[in-house]
Amino acid sequence: MTIELVTDRELWDKFIDKSPYGTLFHKWDLLKIVEKHSGYELRPYGLYKNDSLYAVIPIYYKNTKGVKLVYSPPQGTLAYIPYMGLVMWQDYKTLKQRKKEQYLDYAWADLAAELKRLSTNIVSITMVPDMYDVRPFIWDGYEIKLLYTYMHDLTQPEDEIWNSFDNDCRQKIRAGAKHGLVIKESTDVDTFFNIMVGRLKGYGNNFFTRQSPDYLRDLLAAFPENIKLYFMYKDQEIVGAAINCCYKDQYTGWFGDAIINREIASNEYLNWEFIKMAKAAGYKRLENWGADMKRVNQFKSKFNPTLTTYYHVRKKDRIGALSEWGYDNVLANPYLGFVRKAIF
Structure with missing residues (x-):
């Protein structure tokens, strides 16, 4: 099992198009536009078994004042994208449960090793609704947050x-x-x-x-x-x-x-x-994104959608926690807004 940066746009998009987990937010050109406007470096990773690509994940990386950040997707105030994260290959859903878990463990082991190599201080990944097995993250000490969206059966x-x-x-x-x-x-x-x-x-x-x-x-x-x-x-x-x-x-x-x-x-x-x-x-279905926002959920729910869950996983070390504390408690001061924009 290996992890490598994918440089072939056609290979990437073909994988996303075929996978049941691939979304428009994973498409190559969209990822590059997010890179252009977010200030983060896009790292489109591919996970291989032998020479066969079995998973991909777009990662956005930034080293800001020595704090190394990894997001997938970047913060909502920059990208306004609901989810991104890991995409397994097209046949993953049809595997027996043991095989599914083996491949997911392989993917996470290689990705975790790469994040360690990058010496990341904050990692934030939001998975697509169908990628609900986040146990490898739990076992590795990640905080898990349950998120919600609305779906209509068309x-x-x-x-x-x-x-x-x-x-x-x-x-x-x-x-x-x-x-x-x-x-x-x-x-x-x-x-x-x-x-x-x-x-x-x-x-x-x-x-x-x-x-x-x-x-x-x-x-x-x-x-x-x-x-x-x-x-x-x-x-x-x-x-x-x-x-x-x-x-x-x-x-x-x-x-x-x-x-x-x-x-x-x-x-x-x-x-x-x-x-x-x-x-x-x-x-076949319509998503009315925004079920997590209390000020809009009462409006959206009166169309009788199905409440659907997805997951956000997050981990930070002491440096990451300290930088967040500084952002929340010092830089959030409205008089220091210019500093906040310069750093984040």
């Missing part, structure tokens, strides 16, 4: 999906429909950013205050069939905005759900239109 008939919504949700969708709302695809990232900055004012440091609009511009340009920006209009007024992505059999509500006009139930109507759009296009 294989159900449309009327069954509709009837499963809360009464309040259906009423607001009907009310929204009376306004003659129109949804249009756009590339106007600057307007989207301005809307989201205004919507999240008062929520502190976040993706839209920290990241450049060029990040989303690059993503839209690199993945025109997978990532789309939408605005919803009442006449000429924008009353809704969202960025969604799709890959394989899944449609994902990624950015958005901004309340722009409180007199119109635009979010309920917009989400329902996206569900219908995804179902008509043949996607």
Whole structure:
């Protein structure tokens, strides 16, 4: 068993496309865009048995003032990506349990050795929902955090999906429909950013205050069939905005759900239109990401999704813990914001 950096874009993407664990967030060009805009060095590792590639993991590495950081994906205020982590090869799911555990142990042993070689102080990895066996991390002393997302089964008939919504949700969708709302695809990232900055004012440091609009511009340009920006209009007024992505059999509500006009139930109507759009296009499930955020989960849950779990694993040594303490207790001072940006 060996671990090596993968330099072949075609080999990487072919592996991601075939694996049931591979997501759009693992695609080569997306990883490179994240590298460009995050300030981290991308290390796309491949895990091999003999000459056969059986797992990959994209790692983002940064040495900041002697503190060595490893993330997969980078912090949400830089990348706004829900998960990344380890991807096993296409036949992994069909293996008997003992074989699954053997390969997972092999993968973790090689990755742990590489992280040790890098002398990492903080390691943070968020796994995709289907990669739920995190025992190797537990056994190696990692902190495990349970995370949540919402999934909709789009294989159900449309009327069954509709009837499963809360009464309040259906009423607001009907009310929204009376306004003659129109949804249009756009590339106007600057307007989207301005809307989201205004919507999240008062929520502190976040993706839209920290990241450049060029990040989303690059993503839209690199993945025109997978990532789309939408605005919803009442006449000429924008009353809704969202960025969604799709890959394989899944449609994902990624950015958005901004309340722009409180007199119109635009979010309920917009989400329902996206569900219908995804179902008509043949996607089997829709993810409405954001179940961990208390301020939005009551809105998202009234569409009656299935609560789905995934895992974040994290480990830090004394230097990593000290650096985090300094960040949280000293650099979080608003008067030292320029220092925080310089370091992180």
